[in-house]
Amino acid sequence: MSDETGVPSADAESEQPAGVSRRGLFGLLGAGAAGLALGAAGGAGVTAAVAAQATTPASRVYPFFGAHQAGITTPAQDRLHFAAFDVGERTTREELRELLVEWSAAAAQLTQGLEIGETGAVGGSDLAPPEDTGEALGLPASGLTITFGFGPSLFETADGVDRFGIADRRPESLVRLPRFQGDALKPEYTDGDLCIQACADDPQVAVHAIRNLSRIAFGRASLRWSQLGFGRTSSTSTSQATPRNLFGFKDGTANVKSEEAAAVDEHVWVGAGEDAAWMTGGSYLVARRIRMLIENWDRTQLQEQELVIGRDKAQGAPLSGGTEFTEPDFDASGAAGQPLIDPTAHVRLAHPAQNSGVRLLRRGYNYVDGNDELGRLDAGLFFLSYQRSPEQFITVQRTLATDGLNEYIRHVGSAIFAVPPGATAGGFVGETLFA
Numbered sequence: 001m002s003d004e005t006g007v008p009s010a011d012a013e014s015e016q017p018a019g020v021s022r023r024g025l026f027g028l029l030g031a032g033a034a035g036l037a038l039g040a041a042g043g044a045g046v047t048a049a050v051a052a053q054a055t056t057p058a059s060r061v062y063p064f065f066g067a068h069q070a071g072i073t074t075p076a077q078d079r080l081h082f083a084a085f086d087v088g089e090r091t092t093r094e095e096l097r098e099l100l101v102e103w104s105a106a107a108a109q110l111t112q113g114l115e116i117g118e119t120g121a122v123g124g125s126d127l128a129p130p131e132d133t134g135e136a137l138g139l140p141a142s143g144l145t146i147t148f149g150f151g152p153s154l155f156e157t158a159d160g161v162d163r164f165g166i167a168d169r170r171p172e173s174l175v176r177l178p179r180f181q182g183d184a185l186k187p188e189y190t191d192g193d194l195c196i197q198a199c200a201d202d203p204q205v206a207v208h209a210i211r212n213l214s215r216i217a218f219g220r221a222s223l224r225w226s227q228l229g230f231g232r233t234s235s236t237s238t239s240q241a242t243p244r245n246l247f248g249f250k251d252g253t254a255n256v257k258s259e260e261a262a263a264v265d266e267h268v269w270v271g272a273g274e275d276a277a278w279m280t281g282g283s284y285l286v287a288r289r290i291r292m293l294i295e296n297w298d299r300t301q302l303q304e305q306e307l308v309i310g311r312d313k314a315q316g317a318p319l320s321g322g323t324e325f326t327e328p329d330f331d332a333s334g335a336a337g338q339p340l341i342d343p344t345a346h347v348r349l350a351h352p353a354q355n356s357g358v359r360l361l362r363r364g365y366n367y368v369d370g371n372d373e374l375g376r377l378d379a380g381l382f383f384l385s386y387q388r389s390p391e392q393f394i395t396v397q398r399t400l401a402t403d404g405l406n407e408y409i410r411h412v413g414s415a416i417f418a419v420p421p422g423a424t425a426g427g428f429v430g431e432t433l434f435a
């Protein structure tokens, strides 16, 4: 992609992408137009070529601009930094719009492995703070995707105030999630006016993205809560091996995969004319911080663990038989007449058969945030799901009220966001809302 002077070759498609470096590309493209230029002009071609050729996680580059935002059907990367923001009380509509413009421009650069701003990390004045914080210098793009979302409170505060003149554009379904049985939500992990999901195969790249975007927001929006995730807990592509969650089970087997085009259209993207017009091509994101009571689980017999999930621990095969990708047979029974997949098993209750055909695109991550005062790991699943309507998540979560898993988990955080469609080259995410 670049020679040793850092100059990208004109014939990018014939070059190896692995050498994309922040300093290298920035050296040539320099100014703040760099990321936009990549997205707007040759960008789509260059990045598509790079993405197509990339074979190692570090060398993957995903285009920022497109019909849908990246980071949804993109093959789930291994690391996450998720952040929810509150917009400042005195921020005006124009300032919010300007923030989204600046965030998109920076995200277009970051996702291509570039430094942000006009002068990057070390190219500016010695007497001014650098525009880019610098900790990703020398690191490749690492498959970074940045996905923006708008919470219900952006449209109308809890007191009914329409701060930005967009209350009448709020999609009807974009309201705080209802209280579910067993919810033990803590305000410090809940809600938010805006969100940014940064996923990458290098944690430093994801953290660098959130840090710099938070910095850009200074004076207009501030971090409300954030979450680091390591180890994806789902596959969003059939090309990926199914990973394991912290209970040691394969997670993501029956997920909606990007290759299932019809299912993605049916379950993930908002279609034309079915919702607020500005959401066409967008999706809804539910984030749930689910604490796993690891110590209780670890004292549970293997047989009980498998009964609770409804799949075997080794292969992830349904307890009704077969291998990992065999469809579960919920009618199958054992010698004593007992159902092979227990009535309270997670996969039975979460399955579309129990939920009017509803499916979700799950994109969660494992987390461990130290330990509590009793010496128990503060660990769990940072559950993320994308769906064309919040109703899909609500339906499944309600069915999970009798889930055997509930004895071993606590939902402690919750948020919902409307995720607008992708930005057109040179435009910004949210443009359809502020048009």
Ligand code: HEM
Pocket (backbone or CB within 6 Å): 245, 247, 249, 250, 251, 252, 253, 254, 255, 288, 290, 292, 309, 311, 346, 347, 350, 351, 352, 359, 360, 380, 381, 383, 393, 396, 397, 400, 405, 409
């Ligand atoms: C810590 C909490 C959770 C754990 C440990 C967990 C674990 C699992 C596992 C091991 C599977 C089977 C493999 C697979 O198909 O992915 C699964 C499936 C599934 N889970 Fe969860 N899950 C959790 C929470 C949730 C929540 C909150 C929802 C949604 C409200 C959910 C929805 C689903 C769905 C839709 C499936 C696929 C069911 C099917 O079509 O067969 N899970 N989960």
